[in-house]
Amino acid sequence: MFSAFQNPDPAIQRLATRLQYFYTEAQPEISYLHLNQAAYVAGETVWFKAYVADANSHQLDSLSRVLYVDVVSPSGRRVLLRRTLALRGGLAHGDLALPDTLAQGVYTVRAYTHWMRNAGEQLFFSRRVPVWQTAPAAPDAAASASVGTAVHARREVARPVASSRPDVQFFPEGGDYVAGLSTVVGVKAVDATGAGLAVRGEILDDQNQVQGSFSTPALGMSAFSFSPAAGRRYHARVVLPNGTAADYPLPAVQPAGWVMNVREIGNTLRVLIRHRAAAGAAAGPQALRLLAHVRGVLVYAGQGQINGDEIFSATLSKDKLPAGVLHLTLFDEQQIARAERLAFVPDPNPLRVAVRSDRPSYGAREAVTLEVEVRNAAGLPTGAELSVAVADEAGLPATGTTDATIESHLLLTSELKGYVENPGYYFRQPTPDTRLALDYLLLTQGWSRFVWRELLASDTSPAAAYRFLPEQTLTLGGRLVRTNGKPVPNGTLTLYQQANKSVNVSQANDAGRFLYQGFSGQDSAKVLLQARTEKGSNNILIQLDELWPLPATPLPLPLQVLPAATPELAAYSQRSRRQQVLERQYLPDSTRSILLRNVTVKSRATPPEQSVFSLHSNADYVLNLSDIPSTAAFSDIFQLLQGRVSGLQITRSNSSYNVMIRGASSITGSSQPLYLLDGMPISDAEGLMGVAPVTVERIEVLKGASAAIYGSRGAGGVIAVFTKRGNFNYDYSKEPAAGVAVRQLPAYHRAREFYAPRYEQASAANRPDPRATTLYWLPRLSVPASGTARFTFYTADQGGTFRVSAEGIGATGQPALGSTSLTVSAR
Numbered sequence: 001m002f003s004a005f006q007n008p009d010p011a012i013q014r015l016a017t018r019l020q021y022f023y024t025e026a027q028p029e030i031s032y033l034h035l036n037q038a039a040y041v042a043g044e045t046v047w048f049k050a051y052v053a054d055a056n057s058h059q060l061d062s063l064s065r066v067l068y069v070d071v072v073s074p075s076g077r078r079v080l081l082r083r084t085l086a087l088r089g090g091l092a093h094g095d096l097a098l099p100d101t102l103a104q105g106v107y108t109v110r111a112y113t114h115w116m117r118n119a120g121e122q123l124f125f126s127r128r129v130p131v132w133q134t135a136p137a138a139p140d141a142a143a144s145a146s147v148g149t150a151v152h153a154r155r156e157v158a159r160p161v162a163s164s165r166p167d168v169q170f171f172p173e174g175g176d177y178v179a180g181l182s183t184v185v186g187v188k189a190v191d192a193t194g195a196g197l198a199v200r201g202e203i204l205d206d207q208n209q210v211q212g213s214f215s216t217p218a219l220g221m222s223a224f225s226f227s228p229a230a231g232r233r234y235h236a237r238v239v240l241p242n243g244t245a246a247d248y249p250l251p252a253v254q255p256a257g258w259v260m261n262v263r264e265i266g267n268t269l270r271v272l273i274r275h276r277a278a279a280g281a282a283a284g285p286q287a288l289r290l291l292a293h294v295r296g297v298l299v300y301a302g303q304g305q306i307n308g309d310e311i312f313s314a315t316l317s318k319d320k321l322p323a324g325v326l327h328l329t330l331f332d333e334q335q336i337a338r339a340e341r342l343a344f345v346p347d348p349n350p351l352r353v354a355v356r357s358d359r360p361s362y363g364a365r366e367a368v369t370l371e372v373e374v375r376n377a378a379g380l381p382t383g384a385e386l387s388v389a390v391a392d393e394a395g396l397p398a399t400g401t402t403d404a405t406i407e408s409h410l411l412l413t414s415e416l417k418g419y420v421e422n423p424g425y426y427f428r429q430p431t432p433d434t435r436l437a438l439d440y441l442l443l444t445q446g447w448s449r450f451v452w453r454e455l456l457a458s459d460t461s462p463a464a465a466y467r468f469l470p471e472q473t474l475t476l477g478g479r480l481v482r483t484n485g486k487p488v489p490n491g492t493l494t495l496y497q498q499a500n501k502s503v504n505v506s507q508a509n510d511a512g513r514f515l516y517q518g519f520s521g522q523d524s525a526k527v528l529l530q531a532r533t534e535k536g537s538n539n540i541l542i543q544l545d546e547l548w549p550l551p552a553t554p555l556p557l558p559l560q561v562l563p564a565a566t567p568e569l570a571a572y573s574q575r576s577r578r579q580q581v582l583e584r585q586y587l588p589d590s591t592r593s594i595l596l597r598n599v600t601v602k603s604r605a606t607p608p609e610q611s612v613f614s615l616h617s618n619a620d621y622v623l624n625l626s627d628i629p630s631t632a633a634f635s636d637i638f639q640l641l642q643g644r645v646s647g648l649q650i651t652r653s654n655s656s657y658n659v660m661i662r663g664a665s666s667i668t669g670s671s672q673p674l675y676l677l678d679g680m681p682i683s684d685a686e687g688l689m690g691v692a693p694v695t696v697e698r699i700e701v702l703k704g705a706s707a708a709i710y711g712s713r714g715a716g717g718v719i720a721v722f723t724k725r726g727n728f729n730y731d732y733s734k735e736p737a738a739g740v741a742v743r744q745l746p747a748y749h750r751a752r753e754f755y756a757p758r759y760e761q762a763s764a765a766n767r768p769d770p771r772a773t774t775l776y777w778l779p780r781l782s783v784p785a786s787g788t789a790r791f792t793f794y795t796a797d798q799g800g801t802f803r804v805s806a807e808g809i810g811a812t813g814q815p816a817l818g819s820t821s822l823t824v825s826a827r
Contacts, residue, residue, distance in 0.1 A: 011335050012301050015291050018455050023296035025461040026118075027470075028055035028449060029062045030414045031111040031125040032406050033069065034807045036389040036774045039130040039396035041576040043100030046129070047754060049387035049779045050085060050092040050111055051406065051809055055449075056296045058410055058813035060090030060385060064113035066471040066521075067092055070548050071129075074105035074557045077627065079548040084474070084746040086521060091385060093779035094751040100580070104133035106400040106557035114475070118466040121552060122417050122448055125409065128402040128557060134573040166190065166197050168238050168248045171444045173223075174260035174330070174339035177251060178276045179230035181259045185250075186443030189220040189238070193400075193558040194419040196220025201238035203250070205229075219421060221440040228253040255279065258288075260330045260339035264439070269343055271314040273330060275306045283308075287333040290314055294322040294345060295415070323347035323814075325415040327447055337452040342442040344412070346430070349377035351384070351810045353818030362795050364827035365759045365769065368776075369792045372806055374783050374816055381787020384816045386808030390776040390793075393801045393821065396572050400558045406807045407815035412438075417446035467513075468545070474519035474745060478544040480512040480531050484692055485635050487512030488540050491531050498526040521748040529741045538739030541694070547746065550628075552643055575772040575798065582770035583755070615679070616709050619700035619720070621645050631693040637721060638685065640693050645701050657685045661703045661717030673717040674710055681713070688721060697724045751779070759794050769796035775824075781806070799826030 029052055036047040050069065054062045064087060071081040080102075085092035096109075112124040171186040189197040200215035203226065211234065216222040228234065234250040256278035263270045275286050285305040292300035299321050306312050316326075323345055330339040351374060358369040374384045404413065408423035426438045455462060469475070476495075480488040493514055495504040508514040508531075519525060531542050623644060625631050634640040638657045642650045647662040660671045675682040682688055700720040707714035754777040757769065776793045783789045802822045810816045 009303055011331075012289055012291075012303055015289065015331065015335065015456075016298055016301055019291070019293055019296060019298060022450055022455055022462050023056050025463045026450075026466075027063050027115075027463075028119065028123070029053070029064060029113055029116055030055045030058070030410060031067065031113065031116065032409050032414075033109060033111050033125055033127065034387045034389070034406065035109070035127070035129070036777050037391050037395060038398045038401050038403075039132065040098060041396065041573055042098055042102040042104070042131055042133045043580045044098055044576055044773065045752075046096040046098060046109070047389070047774065047777045047779070048094060048096070048109075049807075050087070050094070051385075052087055052090045052092075052113065053410070053809060053813070055414065058295075058809065058815075060809055060813075062090055062113075063470040064115050064472075066474060067111060067113055068547060069094065069096075069109070069111045071096060072108040072110065072551060074103075074107060076108070076551045076557075079550065080107070082548055082746070083749040084521065084547075086748045089385075091780070093387070094749045098131060102131055102133065104131065106130050108551070108557065113471065114468045115466075115470040117468045117549070118463070119448070121549065123414070125414075126402070127404060128400055130396065130398065130400050132396055132569060132573070134569070134577070165246060166199070166240055167192075168199065168201075168236065168246075169444070170236065170248070170250045172226075172251060173262075173443060174258070174341055176257050176259070176339070177226070177228045177253045178257040178259050178274075179228055179253050179255050181274050181276055182225060182227040183259050184223050184261060184443070185226045186440060187214050187216055187222045187224070188444040189216050190421075194421065195558060196421055197241055199238050199240055201236045203234055203236055206233040217437075219425075219437060219441075221437065221444055223440055223443055230255055256281070258330055258332070258338040260328070260341055262328065262341050262343050264343075264435070267318050269316045269318060269326070269345075271316070271328060271341075273306065273312045273314075273339075274309075288312070289331040289335070290328065291331070292316065292326055292328045294324045294326050297322050299326070300328075318345050319348040321345045323350075324411045325442070325447070327415075327449075329452055331452075335456060340447070340452075342416075342445070342447055344435075344438050344442060347411070347814065351376060351382065351812075351814045351816045353384075353386075353806055353816050355804050355806055355818040355820040357804075357820060357822055361823040361825070363825045364795055364797050364799070366795050367759075367792055368795060368822065369790060370804065370820075371788060371790045372781065372783060372818065374787050374810060376812070381785065383785045383787070383811040384783040384808050386781040386783060386789075386806050386816060388776070388778040388781055388791075388804065388806045389774065390802050390804050390822065391774045392572075392575075392772070392798075393803045394568075394572065395773070397568060405815070405817055406809065407817055410809075410815050415448065417448035420445065469515060471517075473517055474521045474748075475515055475517045476519065476527065476529075476544070476743060476745060477513070477515040478542060478741075480508050480514070481541050481543050482539075483541060483694055485694075488531075488533055490534050491540060492534075494530045496528040496530075498528070499523075519745055521746070524747045525745045527743055527745060529743070531739045531741075540739050542739070542741035544741055544743055572773070579770040579772045582768050586767050586770070616700075616702060616706065616718070616720075618706055619702050620704075620706050621648075621701040623699045623701075625693065625696050625698060631696075634693045636689045637691055637693055637696060637699065638689070641699065647703070648701060656689065659685055659719070661701065661719075671716050673719050674707070674713045676718065676720040678721070678723055688719075691721060691723070695723050696721055698722050754778075756793050769798075771796035772798040775802050775822075781808075785811070795822075795824045797827040799824050 032051045034049045040046060050067055052062050052067060053060050067085040067087050069083040069085060070079045073080055081096050083094050085094055106128050109127045109129050110124050116123055166189055168189045173184040189199045191197055196219040198216055198218050202210050203212040205211055212224055212226055214222055214224040232253060236248045236250060237245055238248055239245050256276050259274045261272045285307040287305050290302045300316055302314055304312055326343040326345050328341045329337050332338050354373045356371045362368055374382055376382050403422040403424040405424045408427050413420045413423045426434050480491040482488060489510040489512055491508045493506050493508060495516060529542050531540050532538055533540055638650050641648060649660045651658045659673060661673050675688055702718040707718045710718055756776060775796060778791060781789055802824060804820045804822060806818045808816045
């Protein structure tokens with residue numbers, strides 16, 4: 001028997017209360033960037049509009065008032081461009097001038113608030129953006145974020161691809177296989193960049209008997225029915241795209257437990273729950289509770305019991321649910337979450353955005369008037385906050401990009417953990433096939449907001465342990481630590497501001513944390529911090545919070561390199577280069593970074609120095625700790641290495657670590673690598689655990705042929721640690737002085753105005769019009785409650801077909817999208 005919302009028991013009430021408490025206290029936020037184009041040529045400008053909304057209601061004007069936007073290199077090892085934006089009503093806009101020396105690759109554009117960092121980078125807005133290079137350039141040239149600072153090219157060592165072998169994973173619906181209970185298993189096959197793969201395979205038991213088969217489409221996700229048997233182990237034999245076969249293990253079969261399946265039947269979602277008792281357990285009904293919510297809105301709370309082979313079910317009507325990801329959780333009698341499932345609820349009443357032009361076609365330098373009309377599903381007008389881009393349809397190849405819209409981000413990817421390939425595919429043309437593909441995605445993708453076990457473990461606020469506070473103004477925060485990384489409680493801090501000569505004395509808390517607020521952001525400000533312990537000692541390090549965190553687990557990003565002669569790329573590049581030349585000639589802009597063009601520098605390359613302590617001359621991977629911010633935050637070098645070196649597997653084992661290097665093998669059977677400290681062999685991992693990361697200059701990892709110089713000792717690979725004191729030439733001036741830190745605080749970015757001449761004015765008539773790629777960019781279009789807004793701009797000298805794309809958020813918090821096309825004749 002099932003009951004829902006009818007006199008729930010205390011357990012149901014507690015679950016519902018903790019759910020509501022999370023969204024009230026944590027107040028999660030969503031950020032989104034609308035870009036003017038999907039891909040760019042080096043030297044172009046990325047124009048963007050930023051939206052920050054409450055994750056529960058999708059209303060604009062959330063908790064934070066400061067937004068950070070950055071561009072991360074393809075390897076994920078450097079932040080190349082940085083913007084700090086002041087949010088007004090959850091909105092901001094800006095631009096990113098891409099250096100023309102930027103190497104070809106797929107870059108990552110991110111947007112996040114300080115508050116969002118508490119939940120981890122998986123909830124940042126992140127978009128892969130291809131940048132094409134049609135002229136020789138220095139690889140991965142650095143871009144300066146400071147106004148008036150020259151851009152210098154710097155070579156970056158490419159991050160090795162994690163593995164040439166595709167990753168194929170299997171996800172039992174609800175979480176577990178239970179012996180004797182039929183269920184559905186999701187399959188996800190991806191390459192090292194996270195892109196889906198079409199594969200096929202068979203499910204085999206431990207006697208190599210075929211138990212089933214499956215295949216995945218190009219997106220790499222599918223599902224199959226499966227009935228595991230008790231005591232059996234299963235694996236999949238998968239035929240990979242290159243025609244080879246590989247074996248992958250399936251998760252272990254549980255002898256007892258719960259299975260929860262969700263089926264879409266017409267306009268309803270049917271939840272089916274079964275249970276298998278452990279052998280020898282007392283017979284009797286098993287109590288259960290089922291909770292379902294969408295963005296914290298509780299939509300189902302049921303309780304019941306299950307006996308033997310009975311199947312209990314619950315039915316949810318989709319048209320009565322909020323739009324978005326439905327999170328279903330099954331709890332047992334002890335309120336332990338036993339199964340979880342995600343399903344998608346489409347918006348039954350979406351906004352309708354119509355974009356209409358006053359004419360079907362236009363000549364060069366003619367006025368275009370566009371009308372944008374926003375109505376709800378009932379046809380009634382409503383307001384919205386939009387941005388509009390008018391870009392050439394004959395654009396660049398979008399290889400490797402993230403095909404996302406504000407609809408797909410608000411309703412789908414902002415709730416999910418991990419990379420989602422082309423989320424816009426599931427929304428642009430909804431069909432039975434796309435709905436099925438979306439269900440496969442939710443079978444194989446994790447939910448990211450909270451973990452029930454952690455939420456129920458304590459009645460304290462889920463935000464009590466948050467490190468980052470919501471910013472109303474620019475802040476400066478950090479922690480006082482000793483050289484071993486341990487916090488210094490209640491230290492005294494003195495803050496000096498260079499601009500106004502002010503002095504502020506304060507105290508860190510008992511965890512060594514401190515936070516200064518109220519910086520205006522009108523201009524970059526240089527500040528100096530001095531710290532002392534409670535007893536007055538300056539033997540202390542000031543560990544400032546990094547404003548631009550590097551990705552913790554960066555993926556190698558793909559880019560299919562097209563030859564320069566490709567007509568599609570060559571035609572666009574010609575238009576773009578001409579546009580850039582005209583912009584520099586006729587539109588000088590002091591807000592851009594100084595971009596050095598057509599400069600030839602000739603010099604003799606200096607080979608990297610080999611350490612006097614090192615037998616080897618080359619390493620497969622070199623990790624320079626100067627490139628890693630806040631190394632003092634790590635308790636040991638193994639914690640620092642986790643997730644940073646591809647092929648290096650590090651797992652905690654009691655007080656030490658187990659380390660294995662993929663690609664290294666030992667005929668003696670030992671998989672442990674050889675450890676070296678300044679060239680001296682160390683017996684095991686414990687010998688390196690006492691080496692503080694702040695004392696290390698670099699770490700080198702060797703495997704295979706690179707490690708052969710160490711003979712059989714290096715058969716499992718080599719991890720060589722080089723300390724700063726071990727380098728006679730180390731520049732100690734790079735190290736911060738004890739008890740002192742200096743920080744150049746950023747200023748709020750002042751967005752440039754998109755060049756949009758009005759040809760009724762004679763002053764613009766004789767100038768060439770450089771707009772060839774993006775014809776018009778309108779970052780702020782406020783549609784009033786009447787539902788209609790109009791704006792006018794002029795065409796340029798370049799002809800072609802241009803796509804008008806409007807994106808934004810309606811007054812009700814619903815995503816708003818609309819588009820049309822314009823045909824323009826060349827001058």
